[in-house]
Amino acid sequence: MNVIQTTNALPIGYSNKEKRDGPLDLFSNLDIAYAEENDMLIANFATASRLLKCAINEGLVYATYHHLENNITGVSGVIYVLPKKKNFKNGKEGEEGIIERVTSVDPWDMIKPIQERMMLPCLESSNVIREIGASELMKILGKWLKLNDNILNMICEELESSVKYQEWEQSIIEGHPTHPMHKSRKAVKPIPEILPGTYDFETPTIRFVKISQEKVMIRGPINEILLKLINIISPKPFCSPNYILIPVHELQLPNIIKNFPYVEILSSKYSLKSISQASLRTVLFTQLPEYAFKLSLGIKVTSALRTITPWSTHIGTELVPIFEKMNIDKNILHIANEIASIVSNERDYNIAKHLSCIVRYNINDQNSKGERIIICAALTERDESGKTFLPPALDNGFSFEAHPQNVLARFNDTKLNGFVIRDFGGVRFHQETLRKSIGQRINVLEGSATQAKNLIEQELVDGKCFLRMKYEGLYRDYIHQPNPNLILYKSEDEGVTLDSL
Incomplete structure (x- = not known):
């Protein structure tokens, strides 16, 4: 045995x-x-x-x-x-x-x-x-x-990838707190295998592809923002009025070739060096520091390919006016709004997700009025009063995906002033509670996983089954197992419950 x-x-x-x-x-x-x-x-x-x-x-x-x-x-x-x-x-x-x-x-x-x-x-x-x-x-x-x-x-290959890649990201060693593929960097074909130390994930090269505007879905001022990005390139590429240039992570090019035969990949002379954030697929350009660009990347990290679905490109811009009405203390919580996006309009979302881009405001040391901005995955902070993320959840039925990679801490010298929240592809909200609290529902695409069916107050709640989903080949279609509800947690030693604090 x-x-x-x-x-x-x-x-x-x-x-x-x-x-x-x-x-x-x-x-x-x-x-x-x-x-x-x-x-x-x-x-x-x-x-x-x-x-x-x-x-x-x-x-x-x-x-x-x-x-x-x-x-x-x-x-x-x-x-x-x-x-x-x-x-x-x-x-x-x-x-x-x-x-x-x-x-x-x-x-x-x-x-x-x-x-x-x-x-x-x-x-x-x-x-x-x-x-x-x-x-x-x-x-x-x-x-x-x-x-x-x-x-x-x-x-087993993805687990080995998780083990091997725990050194590359400097201070962010552990990655996801509970997922067994917490640090995996598993390239999926047609992207070739990437061994640790053979590719610079920190400063990737960003290539550009040309596509007809009839082949994409656009939200927000994406044309104006991409024009600013194109103007950085030297020499500057030409693009006719009926077409648009989209930035693409260089590792993603095999997927572009496979899935989009009508797309023109520009020469490598029309490329830019970038600086990646902790998520690998979100990059910054030093010449355009006010924006962060989230790009599709066909590499598995934790549960799924780090591609970007039309559901994600849609929801971010929809949330901008919603956040203005929600019970959020804006002195404590700053929001890195997703203001624009572009995605292939292929009807099959499994294809469309390979060519997409989300642009969000990049809150950083240079534009934060003297505050120091630190990713919480590198420096874990506690919000003991719960003023940052609990009011939107309790009053508006809206839950941010506030894990350490999505949350930045704002410091002034040694004082913690508050936080920044970014990335809204994984938020969850209860539409009826939201409507009652702010008088507005969120417009979502059919099949979106962001809507919650009910508010969770029962003793046992659904916990996502990472391992079962992995061996059954699921990502968006969740498998759940009942887990104790932390909202009702009672300390065995002190008799304290969260709802009594």
């Missing part, structure tokens, strides 16, 4: 408190290694812990938590993970603690190592323990879940 085990620094916040009978004689205390760890081991654990979290929280495995009493190492206990068909019903409590069923864990509470323990019940001395990384863990899960070899190999 195979058992996966890892240590936990903090008590499990959400276990069923359901005592499990287990043959604890099979398990020995985990030795804690204090030896210096190299970067690859740390990177591997960062990815593997997220993968293990997905397997547990999505109900794909059977997990138990063994609490360690009087432990001076700082380790609270050990999590044991087995195939879901396994269960312990007729055992007893162990001498050092009890076995509890675990249904929800946080990867940030885990401590190295994650280990595989191979046990033969008839030969206890034959137990073999080895530390495993993300790919080894996924292969074990793949065997338990009976995954197709092609799907399993694809997932």
